[in-house]
Amino acid sequence: MPVPMIEAEDVAKTFTVRARSGVLRRARRPVHAVDGVSFTVERGEFVGYLGPNGAGKSTTIKMLTGILTASSGTLRVCGLDPSRRRTMLARRIGVVFGQRTTLWWDLPLRASLELVRRLYRVEAAAHRARLAELTALLELEPFLDTPVRQLSLGQRMRGDLAAALLHDPELLVLDEPTIGLDVVSKATVRDFLERVNAERGTTILLTTHDLGDIERLCRRVLIIDHGRLAYDGGLQELRRTVDADRLLVVELARPAPPIMLDGIETERVEGPRQWLRLPNAANAAAVVAALARDHDIRDISLREAGIEDVLAGLYRGDHAYWCSGRPVAP
Numbered sequence: 001m002p003v004p005m006i007e008a009e010d011v012a013k014t015f016t017v018r019a020r021s022g023v024l025r026r027a028r029r030p031v032h033a034v035d036g037v038s039f040t041v042e043r044g045e046f047v048g049y050l051g052p053n054g055a056g057k058s059t060t061i062k063m064l065t066g067i068l069t070a071s072s073g074t075l076r077v078c079g080l081d082p083s084r085r086r087t088m089l090a091r092r093i094g095v096v097f098g099q100r101t102t103l104w105w106d107l108p109l110r111a112s113l114e115l116v117r118r119l120y121r122v123e124a125a126a127h128r129a130r131l132a133e134l135t136a137l138l139e140l141e142p143f144l145d146t147p148v149r150q151l152s153l154g155q156r157m158r159g160d161l162a163a164a165l166l167h168d169p170e171l172l173v174l175d176e177p178t179i180g181l182d183v184v185s186k187a188t189v190r191d192f193l194e195r196v197n198a199e200r201g202t203t204i205l206l207t208t209h210d211l212g213d214i215e216r217l218c219r220r221v222l223i224i225d226h227g228r229l230a231y232d233g234g235l236q237e238l239r240r241t242v243d244a245d246r247l248l249v250v251e252l253a254r255p256a257p258p259i260m261l262d263g264i265e266t267e268r269v270e271g272p273r274q275w276l277r278l279p280n281a282a283n284a285a286a287v288v289a290a291l292a293r294d295h296d297i298r299d300i301s302l303r304e305a306g307i308e309d310v311l312a313g314l315y316r317g318d319h320a321y322w323c324s325g326r327p328v329a330p
């Protein structure tokens with residue numbers, strides 16, 4: 001059986017921070033950034049790694065790439081211990097941090113990519129072929145000779161993606177790759193990542209707050225909260241698992257007091273329009289029939305819970321935590 005791309009078993013990372021506890025005293029306090037996380041990512045998967053601010057995503061990525069050493073637990077990436085085999089691992093993985101560039105600020109993009117080639121010791125002919133392919137896919141040609149500092153955010157991100165993939169890594173780790181990009185640049189980056197995964201079989205682990213990235217690209221998501229894994233499974237299953245409410249928007253013939261229906265909360269009233277929160281278990285057809293019986297209705301529409309609602313509920317702690325289809329203690 002092939003070795004999984006990522007194997008994390010009970011991985012934890014605790015930082016010690018010093019906080020002022022008196023005029024002169026500074027007390028030490030542990031911060032459990034990652035608190036016993038276990039998961040496996042198989043070759044060829046495209047996995048989203050989600051969680052609210054401060055959940056432990058970046059810390060996990062830093063451990064996966066060998067920048068930080070885990071405080072406890074076992075971690076294997078491409079079968080290697082990242083903190084002990086960091087250089088060897090660097091040749092097999094690509095990493096992109098959306099907030100930072102790995103390119104040389106004052107050099108043209110082409111020269112930056114040449115330096116990356118030398119760092120990874122990619123043979124010149126292989127580099128030319130790969131650069132030509134990435135240039136076409138990411139449409140880099142118009143700005144290959146522009147200094148990196150003059151590139152727009154979207155152009156720089158495409159340059160960073162090329163740099164991360166020049167050595168044809170088995171695993172691509174992305175931390176917020178579409179942050180700050182406009183809709184067209186986001187679409188280019190998403191199309192590109194989809195192709196890299198589908199055509200080259202590159203395994204991708206994607207951290208993002210952009211749910212459009214996740215809905216478009218990830219078949220599986222891992223959700224981390226307070227350093228612990230809150231969910232591991234498909235997006236559709238997540239929607240079904242988490243009891244997310246739907247919203248019924250009712251337009252009455254004339255303004256009226258809030259509608260009273262058993263088990264249904266009228267969330268907002270604006271003139272003749274009312275917003276009713278429907279629990280997942282409620283039968284929408286029965287609710288509409290009851291409304292039609294007692295009120296003069298002009299229009300009605302049902303808004304399904306979006307993935308944002310599902311995640312917001314999960315992050316707020318409204319729901320039990322679920323992993324592998326089973327509830328787990330938060």
Ligand SMILES: Nc1ncnc2c1ncn2[C@@H]1O[C@H](COP(=O)(O)OP(=O)(O)OP(=O)(O)O)[C@@H](O)[C@H]1O
Pocket residue numbers: 015016017031032033034051052053054055056057058059060
């Ligand atoms: N070097 C550090 N020293 C002390 N605490 C840290 C350090 N790095 C991270 N932390 C803390 O660990 C926790 C997890 O941080 P992390 O950056 O991994 O979260 P995140 O999920 O990436 O958040 P965001 O979505 O905001 O980027 C936070 O409480 C953070 O303050």
